Amino acid sequence: MARRLRLPALAAALAACVASVAGCASGTPPATTALTPTFTYSYPLDVITDWDPATSYSNELVALQNVYESLTRYDPGTGTVKPQLATSWSSTAGGLTWTFHLREGVRFHDGNPVTAQAAKAAIARTIAAQGGAAYIWGAVSSIDTPDPHTLVFHLSYAAPMDVIASSDYGAYVYDTAPPGVKPGALKSWLEAAHDTGTGPYTVADWNQGQEAEVTLDAFPGYWGGWSGRHYRQVVFDHTPDVTTAWQTLETGDVDFRSQLNPELFKEATHFRALGTQATASLQNLIAFFNTAAGPLTDVRLRQAVQNAVDYDGLLAALHGSVGPAQGLIPSGLPGNDPALTRHQNLPLARKLLAEAGYGPGGRHLNLSLTYAQGDDAQQLFVTLLSSDLQALNITVDARPMQWNAQWAQAKATDPAHRQDILLMYWYADYASAYSWFVNLFHSAQPVSFNLSYLDDPVVDKEIDAIPQLTATDPAAERANYALLQRQLLEQDAAAAPLFVNTYQRVYASGITGYRDNPAYPDVVFVHDLEPSP
Structure with missing residues (x-):
């Protein structure tokens, strides 16, 4: 395909032609x-x-991901990690000690060299910030730097650090002391689009x-x-x-x-x-129900909406661009369970609504819902759901919004101002299903991505147990995922997984x-x- 100049570059080229008429007329643009x-x-x-x-x-x-790099990069085609800023790594003591050897001669964009000490400082800052993905380093008890190009992680429990270090979030190696930036000013400097x-x-x-x-x-x-x-x-x-x-x-x-x-x-x-x-992707679309405020605090109403969803009709209408949701965990990750595939059950939805005093012949129910503006798959789901719920005496006030606006509403200080139903995509932070549980359903204050607002100590305990099972007892890990999904989706009815994306890319x-x-x-x-x- 022929390359083209974007408008700013085109304007610069025209200005240069004015300044150098002879060069442009001869067909040889200035350098x-x-x-x-x-x-x-x-x-x-x-x-x-x-x-x-x-x-x-x-x-x-x-x-x-084009600006920052991690120690490793995950290759789902082979199920292995590849070198990035680390050229090699090994583990000892039953997975409790991991040693990474860094690539030599690498510099940050600010000119400072990449050393083991700089990498340690970046990871330590990420852990201390306690952002969304800081949990990936939860097993780390200390980090040593025996020489400028060696990082040694000491863990409190065995964990696959080579995979964790390839995480799409939270694993970046960056300079925490760029020249000219005062200590304590790094956050504001970065947020001004420096890197x-x-x-x-x-x-x-x-x-x-x-x-x-x-x-x-x-x-x-x-x-x-x-x-x-x-x-x-x-x-x-x-x-x-x-x-x-x-x-x-x-x-x-x-x-x-x-x-x-x-x-x-x-x-x-x-x-x-x-x-x-x-x-095939590791990304799914989930409908989150507000368990903390509004009509969906009644679990029967949440279960009714779950059963009113036309899962099969949605898949058929999207013509191969999505696959069925088999619980919260997409196929390809431990814990995926085809037995958790849902199908529409309108008679059960009517029964649950009637028990709660709603539905045909009962009280009318209004639900607010937000979804991503410009996302045709979400728009289609909203259309199908609104039609099915209308027949059940439920009106859906559905609003397309940009993500930042949706998220702000979902985190409103007053729970009454939050939407009843929120649509959101989720995907793995690294090759593990843990992200779906610790981020989406573990109780948390302030609210971040736990947008069903579930606060269940039993669920929290089961989620907290997962990391220590991953490397030591995979069978117990899978059993824990099965238990959690049935608790979250059937008993708590905190959400409804809708489909798993098939990425359909189009490019020149x-x-x-x-x-x-x-x-x-x-x-x-x-x-x-x-x-x-």
């Missing part, structure tokens, strides 16, 4: 106007919610609320090098509307779209200028080297790509 290979990613949601690598736990993953990563790209521009939201530029000193053809710039366009996204793919104004809809994806497979990939056909990695949802590792000539 300063040479085309920069730019990879443009069309993303349906707000890209940035948090720039800080210690606490980042949302959509910015798609950008930050201290080691990755191939560095943050160049952030236009919050604008279409071209984030721009990354190539970091010249990247340890992986720049020989051969690479994209020198990455732009993340915030494009909620799927029709607009499709049009920009057709015209070549963007190079990649994380998801269209089934009809447009099918059309893209026949479009010569576009390439497509469909990949001239790009080579793209391979979806579901362990890093929606991430394109742009340095791995080769642009068309």
Whole structure:
């Protein structure tokens, strides 16, 4: 595909032509106007919610995984971890001690060298910040740095640190002492879109609320090098509307779209200028019910809504872009249970509503629901659910919203101001199902992602037991997951898993080297790509 100049670059080129008419007329543009290979990613949601690598736990993953790096990277195709900032590692003492040897000669984007001491400081800061993914380091009791390129983790219980160190969040190695930044000012400095990563790209521009939201530029000193053809710039366009996204793919104004809809994806497979990939994911869509305030504090009403969902109809209408939810845990992770696949049961929904005094012939029920603006799959679910609930004397006030606005409402200080039902995607932080439980259903104050607001000490105890079982007793771990899922989905009815995504990617056909990695949802590792000539 022919490359094009984005508008800012085009304006610069025109200005240069005015300043150098002879050069432009001769067909030889001045050196300063040479085309920069730019990879443009069309993303349906707000890209940035948090720039800080210690606490980042949302959509910015798609950008930050190109700016920051971890000790290892997980390869779901082989089920193994690969070297990144660590070149080798080993464990002793039954998995209680892990030694990582760091790549030599690596520098942070601020120029400081990457040392074992710097890596330790980053991990320690992430643990201390207690952000969304800090829990991944829960087994770590201490870290030693016997030399500048060796990290030794001492654990309080056996854990797969090579896999944990590949986590998509919370495992970044970054400089905690960039030059010129005063101690205590790092957080605010990072949130102003500065970075201290080691990755191939560095943050160049952030236009919050604008279409071209984030721009990354190539970091010249990247340890992986720049020989051969690479994209020198990455732009993340915030494009909620799927029709607009499709049009920009057709015209070549963007190079990649994380998801269209089934009809447009099918059309893209026949479009010569576009390439497509469909990949099974570790990401599911979950409907969370407000157990703390409003009508859904009655478990019978939550169970009624669960049974009113037309799970099979939703799958059929989405034409292969999703698969069935088999409990909370997607297929491919320990604890997945096909026996937990749900099907619509309207007679049971009516019975439960009647017991609570609602439903046909009973009181009318109003429920508020929020979902992602521009997400056709969520919109379809809302349409189907609203129709089925209307027949049960329930009205759904459904509002499409950007994620930041939904999340703010869900965390409102007054529980009465929160939505009754919230739709949210979730995916693994590393190759484990633990993330679904510790983040989504463990009691927590303040509220973060536990958006059913469940506060059950029995559930908390079972969740807390999981990490120590992972490395020592996998059979007990699976049994614990089975018990927890039945408690959460059947007895507490805190949520309804709706489907598991099949990633349907669309990109410019001239790009080579793209391979979806579901362990890093929606991430394109742009340095791995080769642009068309």
